[in-house]
Amino acid sequence: MNNTPEEHSLRDSVLERIERDALKPRPVWHFLLHEWAIRISALLALALGSLATALTIYLIDVHRFAEQHTTPSLWSAVFEALPWVWLAILGVALFYSVHAFRETRRGYRYNSKWLVLGAVAMSVLFGSVLYGMGFGAKVDSYLLAEAPFYQPLTGFHHSRWMDLDSGVLAGTVLETEEDTFTLQAVSGDVIVVRILNTTVARPFGILVRGAEVRVVGAVATDVANDMEHIVFDALEIRPFSGRGGRMQERTPVQGRRMMQQMKEYEVEMRTNE
Amino acid sequence: MSVLEYQEMSDEALLERSGEEREVFGYLIERYESRLRRYLKRLMPGLGSDADDVLQEIFIKAYVNMRSFDTSMSFSSWIYRIAHNEAVSWLRKKKARPETIDLGEDDLRTFASSMQDSLLSTQQHYSKDAVHRALAVMPEKYRSVLVLRFLEGRSYEEMGDILAVPGGTVATLVHRAKKMFSDTYTHHEQHS
Numbered sequence: 001m002n003n004t005p006e007e008h009s010l011r012d013s014v015l016e017r018i019e020r021d022a023l024k025p026r027p028v029w030h031f032l033l034h035e036w037a038i039r040i041s042a043l044l045a046l047a048l049g050s051l052a053t054a055l056t057i058y059l060i061d062v063h064r065f066a067e068q069h070t071t072p073s074l075w076s077a078v079f080e081a082l083p084w085v086w087l088a089i090l091g092v093a094l095f096y097s098v099h100a101f102r103e104t105r106r107g108y109r110y111n112s113k114w115l116v117l118g119a120v121a122m123s124v125l126f127g128s129v130l131y132g133m134g135f136g137a138k139v140d141s142y143l144l145a146e147a148p149f150y151q152p153l154t155g156f157h158h159s160r161w162m163d164l165d166s167g168v169l170a171g172t173v174l175e176t177e178e179d180t181f182t183l184q185a186v187s188g189d190v191i192v193v194r195i196l197n198t199t200v201a202r203p204f205g206i207l208v209r210g211a212e213v214r215v216v217g218a219v220a221t222d223v224a225n226d227m228e229h230i231v232f233d234a235l236e237i238r239p240f241s242g243r244g245g246r247m248q249e250r251t252p253v254q255g256r257r258m259m260q261q262m263k264e265y266e267v268e269m270r271t272n273e
Numbered sequence: 274m275s276v277l278e279y280q281e282m283s284d285e286a287l288l289e290r291s292g293e294e295r296e297v298f299g300y301l302i303e304r305y306e307s308r309l310r311r312y313l314k315r316l317m318p319g320l321g322s323d324a325d326d327v328l329q330e331i332f333i334k335a336y337v338n339m340r341s342f343d344t345s346m347s348f349s350s351w352i353y354r355i356a357h358n359e360a361v362s363w364l365r366k367k368k369a370r371p372e373t374i375d376l377g378e379d380d381l382r383t384f385a386s387s388m389q390d391s392l393l394s395t396q397q398h399y400s401k402d403a404v405h406r407a408l409a410v411m412p413e414k415y416r417s418v419l420v421l422r423f424l425e426g427r428s429y430e431e432m433g434d435i436l437a438v439p440g441g442t443v444a445t446l447v448h449r450a451k452k453m454f455s456d457t458y459t460h461h462e463q464h465s
Contacts, residue, residue, distance in 0.1 A: 010325060011302040014332045018295060023337055025292050031341040105343055108437040 035105055042100035046122055049093035051139065052086045053127025058136025059083040085153045094119045169232065170214045176207050183215070183232075191230045193237075194220060201237040214238050284348035288339055301348075302332050309356045315380065315420045316360050316413075319367075327363055331356045350434035353425075357417065357435055364413060376405065380424055387423040403461035407454055415450035422447055 017023070060082065098115045101107045107115075130136065143150040163169075171185035183191045193215055195201075206213060220231040279287065279300050291298035309328060313320055320327065334355050342351055376384060381401060408416055421427045421435060429443045436443070 010306050010328055010332075011299045013325075014302055014329055014336070015295065015299055017329065017333060018298075018336060023333065025339045026337055026341070028340045031338075105341075106345065109433065109439055111439045111441055 038100050038103050042097045042104075045093045045097035045100065046119060046126075049090050049097065049119065049123040050126035050130055051135065052090035052093060053123045054130035054136040055086040055140060056083050056090065057127065057131045058140060059086065090123065094123065164219055164230070164232070167218045167235075168214065168216055171212070173207055173209055173211045173213060176209065181207055183213070189230065191232050193217075193232045193234050195234055199234045199237065201234075206237060206239055212239065285342075285344065288342060288348055291336070291339060298332075298336055301335075301352075305349075305352055309352070312353065312356060312420070312425060313360055315376070315424055316357075316417060317364055320363070323363070327359055331359050334359070346434040347431070350431050353421075353431075353435045354437065361413060376408070376424075384419075384423050387426075400462050403458050406461045407457040410457060411450070411453060415446065415453055418443070418446045418450040419454060422450075 094116065097119050098112065101115055101119075102110070102112070169183070169185050169191065171183040171191070174182040174184050174190065179195050181193050181195070183193050185191055199217075201207060214237070215232065215234045216236040217232055217234040220233050223231045279297060282290070282300075284301060284304065287297055287301050291301065306328065309331060310324060313324060313327060331352070335352055338355075342348065381404060384404070408419070411419070417436065418432070421432050427435065429440050429447075432443045432447075433440045436446075438446070
């Protein structure tokens with residue numbers, strides 16, 4: 001090495017320090033572990049984002065029916081239909097996954113704008129698949145039944161479906177006849193529901209004894225109604241499971257549990273009044 | 274192996290060899306000491322006697338983390354990245370901002386001639402003092418970009434690897450840094 005002593009000094013001091021402090025190159029597995037930990041955390045964040053997307057799609061879908069009948073304006077319907085909790089989780093998951101990906105060894109080479117777009121696209125794609133597979137409904141039903149903190153966060157109000165003045169009611173079908181059926185509302189009242197020529201019932205065959213349904217319509221004005229005999233004209237009938245999602249998403253246990261919760265809620269409301 | 278053989282080896286080969294033979298790492302130190310010292314001086318002229326400590330820290334980090342070296346980039350970019358991070362860390366720790374950056378005659382000529390399409394490259398006579406002051410007041414991020422591009426002669430790809438940003442971002446940073454320099458230079462020239 002043809003260098004002057006002065007140029008040697010840094011080289012010597014570095015090598016001396018390496019020897020003195022017994023420094024050794026960190027093993028490859030140390031870096032691989034770090035790299036994979038970041039990658040896996042980014043993937044987990046993306047998975048959470050996809051799940052949040054599935055829940056968002058599901059909740060918007062099931063709220064769409066509810067809000068158009070129970071909220072006063074379009075804006076309040078839109079505001080209430082958006083599942084803010086899941087949107088917030090989605091936002092945090094996307095932010096973290098992009099940040100984590102940029103922390104990988106070659107992540108800095110990708111433009112943040114494309115990383116964000118990629119993360120959003122993947123969340124929407126996988127979220128839609130999860131929604132299509134029924135994960136949105138399953139997770140939502142599970143959380144409604146098992147996590148007490150979840151229900152208030154999602155703005156789901158049982159009482160909305162026991163409001164005759166607003167033209168909505170929910171309950172269990174007791175008897176069905178040709179043009180009418182009797183419904184035991186969750187408030188305990190037995191209500192006769194008339195099926196009109198224009199009534200829409202989805203899905204076909206929904207009206208069977210024991211089915212839990214939601215009905216949109218109005219209290220009949222051509223008959224004398226009193227507290228014991230209320231006649232209700234149905235415009236639209238849908239199953240009530242969880243949030244009133246699709247029939248195939250309902251399971252008997254969840255349905256009964258939901259009805260029990262609704263009854264308890266009604267009792268609580270009356271007690272408070 | 275003979276000294277000559279080691280001296281003819283590529284940086285990457287030397288680094289790989291350094292894992293087994295610590296002494297081989299000395300060749301890399303010798304190759305990069307003056308280049309990195311010059312880079313640090315251009316980036317933070319107030320370094321003074323701390324330069325040796327910072328340089329030592331840079332090489333120690335390179336040695337300890339040598340197995341994290343990404344072969345898709347050059348060793349040169351990798352060690353410059355470590356140096357850059359160390360410089361930024363030093364600046365933050367010291368909260369030091371130079372009042373002026375004395376580039377020296379050669380650097381100044383190189384800088385003025387390579388700043389294509391900028392105010393500086395079209396002027397026959399430029400104020401050295403205004404150049405030095407303009408560089409000094411620029412944010413570290415933009416000063417690094419100008420130093421790497423117009424004094425170190427780095428490509429956009431290399432700059433991306435050193436600064437850990439995408440290639441497209443480097444182009445934007447260079448454009449903004451040139452504009453900022455021109456504005457600041459004009460301001461200082463008018464007031465000098």
